[in-house]
Amino acid sequence: MSLQLEARQEGEVRVLVLEGELDAQTVGPFDKEMEGCLARGEVRIVLDCRGLAFIASAGLGVLMGVLGPVQQAGGTIVLAGVQAEVRRTFDLLDFSSLFPFADSLGEALRLAAPAGGQG
Amino acid sequence: MSLQLEARQEGEVRVLVLEGELDAQTVGPFDKEMEGCLARGEVRIVLDCRGLAFIASAGLGVLMGVLGPVQQAGGTIVLAGVQAEVRRTFDLLDFSSLFPFADSLGEALRLAAPAGGQG
Amino acid sequence: MPGVRAVRFSLPADLAYLEVARRFLAVLGDKSGLSPSEVHDIQLVVTEAMTNVIEHGYGPRVDDGAAVDLQFEVTDDLLVLLLCDTAPEAFDGAGPEVDLERYRAERKVGGLGLHLMRRLFDEVGFMRDEAGVNTVRLVRQVRRQS
Amino acid sequence: MPGVRAVRFSLPADLAYLEVARRFLAVLGDKSGLSPSEVHDIQLVVTEAMTNVIEHGYGPRVDDGAAVDLQFEVTDDLLVLLLCDTAPEAFDGAGPEVDLERYRAERKVGGLGLHLMRRLFDEVGFMRDEAGVNTVRLVRQVRRQS
Numbered sequence A, B: 001m002s003l004q005l006e007a008r009q010e011g012e013v014r015v016l017v018l019e020g021e022l023d024a025q026t027v028g029p030f031d032k033e034m035e036g037c038l039a040r041g042e043v044r045i046v047l048d049c050r051g052l053a054f055i056a057s058a059g060l061g062v063l064m065g066v067l068g069p070v071q072q073a074g075g076t077i078v079l080a081g082v083q084a085e086v087r088r089t090f091d092l093l094d095f096s097s098l099f100p101f102a103d104s105l106g107e108a109l110r111l112a113a114p115a116g117g118q119g
Numbered sequence C, D: 001m002p003g004v005r006a007v008r009f010s011l012p013a014d015l016a017y018l019e020v021a022r023r024f025l026a027v028l029g030d031k032s033g034l035s036p037s038e039v040h041d042i043q044l045v046v047t048e049a050m051t052n053v054i055e056h057g058y059g060p061r062v063d064d065g066a067a068v069d070l071q072f073e074v075t076d077d078l079l080v081l082l083l084c085d086t087a088p089e090a091f092d093g094a095g096p097e098v099d100l101e102r103y104r105a106e107r108k109v110g111g112l113g114l115h116l117m118r119r120l121f122d123e124v125g126f127m128r129d130e131a132g133v134n135t136v137r138l139v140r141q142v143r144r145q146s
């Protein structure tokens, strides 16, 4: 299993569901998906991380790589339901301030929607 | 953890609850408990195996060691709620016919009680 | 179908590590796509072989650095397990077949471990090389999750 | 409190085995009485170090038998991890500190792995011996489950 990836559209928001563990072995499909969003101009992104148990720097590298372009295009990347251990990795790299974290998927969708966090 | 052992009396039946894994490392307390039962004449024994995930030959050796004396004293050893993998080890050694297996603890208690399996 | 290239691990020659061996084997079996019941058989056989190495091979006066080395490999249709130790005692696998009747009459006679190993694996070999390394080699056809 | 005498394991130098390494470390951490968060830190650091050995040390032309050897040891209050490989490339751990600003501006620049290793462990040492064995040595105080 390692990493399961699922994408769906919710109004103007692209939702990516991550389940499993994100490391250099499993990061490929996630990278491709994020680059695809960027290429298609789908820059309001929610990552549903409730099922994500682990993230290595390879996963953070992808996120950091797309964050700038996403923001320049007026978009955002909201992280929903991040588990404590995944959050810890963001904290260790001082990356937590760069992303909105939402406890629930609903809150994340509100933050990512046009009227929401990017106001 | 490895093996948790709990003993209690239910009427005339001694109930031993086994939780975890029974191997050469963890068999000591179980051996002692069974020998204690035998010494005290508590020969109507139910082993509650619902939480027992693994048994090695060391555990079966103890059982086989006490079975004869227990039966000679008019007693019985009933196995309750044995998981498939533990049962498999009994089967592999052709020991399954030597013990009454009960699906539930209630059935095991009936089989072990004076009016039960030992008639 | 996934295989597992040779993975080796080395555990202290101490019964307290039987459980660690089983957990490691569960990880490797899972990675190889083996069924839970196949994983159980592997755990059982390795528990028996490792117990024997510790109890009979090294014995009670085992020194602190003594280890049991395991190798796990799954190819397309073959599972190969190797257990290596440097116990002074050589063992060729010979011994009386287990006798169920004796088991009932006497108390705690041995022989169940080897019986299980032979019952569950197609090949159960014992070797000792010139360097004093003892190897138990266990081979069987892979039965995968359907 | 339980410790763990040195346990070693050897995995193929293949990113597909990062997950196996993490599962093994979870077993050993659990056996050593480490807290889940301590186990996570160990998994993270080993994932980073092993990824580097595979991607930078061995590189894309790695041969099939190449391995990464891990050793895990917990004494009373010290956790020592060793990662050994025989990659041709020597590495001394030198490199620019990670720059968060550059990270925002550029895309996928490196340096996060080493940063995490240094952030989480008291000692992060890189060595290469005459036999061509590279060792990463990671040491930190144990934080146990309360």
Ligand SMILES: Nc1ncnc2c1ncn2[C@@H]1O[C@H](COP(=O)(O)OP(=O)(O)O)[C@@H](O)[C@H]1O
Residues within 6 Å of the ligand: B057, C048, C052, C053, C056, C057, C089, C090, C091, C095, C109, C110, C111, C112, C113, C114, C115
């Ligand atoms: N690794 C070994 N080194 C030395 N002797 C062994 C080894 N494995 C098995 N034996 C011998 O074979 C006998 C049978 O082993 P086994 O079937 O596992 O039963 P048990 O260990 O309960 O006696 C042991 O009692 C021991 O004398």
Ligand SMILES: Nc1ncnc2c1ncn2[C@@H]1O[C@H](COP(=O)(O)OP(=O)(O)O)[C@@H](O)[C@H]1O
Residues within 6 Å of the ligand: A057, D048, D052, D053, D056, D057, D089, D090, D091, D095, D109, D110, D111, D112, D113, D114, D115
């Ligand atoms: N084991 C190694 N062998 C050779 N070079 C290495 C090794 N580990 C790290 N490096 C070098 O150090 C750099 C920084 O590593 P790291 O912080 O993990 O980031 P990344 O791997 O994402 O580049 C790598 O890009 C590589 O050049």
